[in-house]
Amino acid sequence: MMPMENPLLIIKDLHVSYKTDDGVIYAINGLDLVLNKGETLGLVGETGAGKTTTALSILKLLPERIGSIDSGTIQFHDERLDNAPEAKMRLIRGSQISMIFQDPMTCLNPVLTIGDQIAEVLESHCPPGTKAAEIQRKVDEIMTMVGLPPDRKEEYPHQFSGGMKQRVDIAIALACEPELLLADEPTTALDVTIQAQVLDLMRGLKDKLGTSMLLITHDLGVVAETCDRVAIIYAGEIIETGEVDDIFYLEDHHPYTKGLFGSIPSMNEKMKRLNPIAGLMPDPSIKYVGCPFADRCPHKMAICETQKPQPVVTNGHMIKCHLFSSKPAGDNK
């Protein structure tokens, strides 16, 4: 891993599971992640890899009675979040760490006005005795900042378009100027032109407020455009992480990362078919031994079935694969 300049969030060996009626689902299996101050980290992986679960674990918003952090630590500044009491988490949520959710259509309350929903965060985290007028002024300010006319704050979510609702979500998330922003696929539900607007907006606000961001996505284009570092998540583990340039331009990669890039249509070369990664992610209800990607890996070796690969780090570029643990990294297979 890269020398930690100024880590804001450190997740170590996190295990999260969902206990459902049909059995236990192991969603996160030993996830390590470091996010530095002021940095944007892209968390990339396919559906079901544990991206959203990671974000929810940080805020401790896993579904009640079902999801739980089984082991591992989440450290924010010098504080442990994984075992923090609910009362303390409540103070952190929305003020120090906030989250933008995936679907702007459903994550706003349909019966409350937009202004009310933005004001609520401020009310919950402003020092007691803050005047209502002051809060309203701040609401206007934040709405202007995300490009919404403040005079629409008396309106309800159904009167807004999808892109505008996402702006409302961003406004809510940024209202208290948090240190860490967890953005869970903030652009997935939006069309491409609005996506670009929203990303621009988020980048601009992030720079302005000095917020660190964990950007969850499966869109590598979004990553290339926005992130400083990238972490590739597979079956609840980080299998590769590095600077954006490492991931996009270096030769050495985890076979899964290669597979991900293989499934992007190229604009330069003539390509008849995409190369999707064959197979599916391992069944999350079974704890696997060895490498989780082994079954789908084109370079599978005997050891992959039996032993978990250890992270191999070269200049801050980490790969968790037996291909690289056997020989010195940097050597192309």
Place this chain on the structure above:
Amino acid sequence: MFKFILKRLLLMIPVIIGISFVIFAIVSLTPGDPAQLILGADADPVLLQAKREEFGLNDNFFMRYIKYITGVFRGDFGKSYRTGLPVLGELLLRLPHTTIIALGGIGLSVVVGVPLGMISAIKQYSFIDYFARTLALLLTAIPVFWLGLLMLLFFVLKLRWFPATGTGSWRNYVLPVVALAASATATQTRTTRSAMLEAIRQDYVRTARAKGISEPKIMFKHVLKNSILPVITIAGMNVGVQMGGTVVIENVFNIPGMGNMLINSVRVKDIPMIVSTIIMVAFFIGVMNLIVDIIYTFVDPRLKTQYVTVKKKKDQPLIPAQEKI
């Protein structure tokens, strides 16, 4: 909004015509002669014929119905076969008792059922949740007349807390209202519980939690406001059930309400009385439904747009900027 209310009130007219026709047909075309029923089995045929002439029973069925219904729209509900008095006066005399019991039942079921359902949902799988669910099951299963009789036995005969019959004071109404409210309370509890649980699982509640809002505020502001719609719907639907229940409960407690009168009228096929009572009940239910629909628009802003005149929107810019709702 005014236009909407007027439209709904006008729509009630065909409903009332339909209902009254069906009831009128059922009572008129089933065997049994009102004149005979009133005068007795061994009455003088001459008197019987005179009575039939007086009631207009010798006319064609359709003619009788048209005569009756045109009278209704002029405010003349006819004369009771049994007492000979105008039906309307009789009805208005009895309406207050029934209204008190029915609305009391609704009120009690809401006041008890909604909070119970809320607690049940917030503390899902707790002792109080199981308690509330079991209670709801019991209350639905117990027939209203049996509950009424048991209450009579226990509170009136044994404890002597309440008078058995009559309408003198508020104490007369306590037992009928409680008995009537029982099953409505059960549905209210269950509906509130499931509506709350549904709302709790929504994304916007997760958003609210992610904002760091306190749990009680999430429940009352975010969850309750969203789950109140089905709660109101059930309360409105219970009005109809309660009106039906009054027929039974008024007989158990011998309260001179419309339900009691309806039973007596059916016994002697007092056609104008029966049909008029039904019309009254139908009107009452219709008005309650209208009130429920109006309440909807205050609770859910998405519904309001359907009723508020849209004229305002037309001369607005593409992105409405100053619309205040």
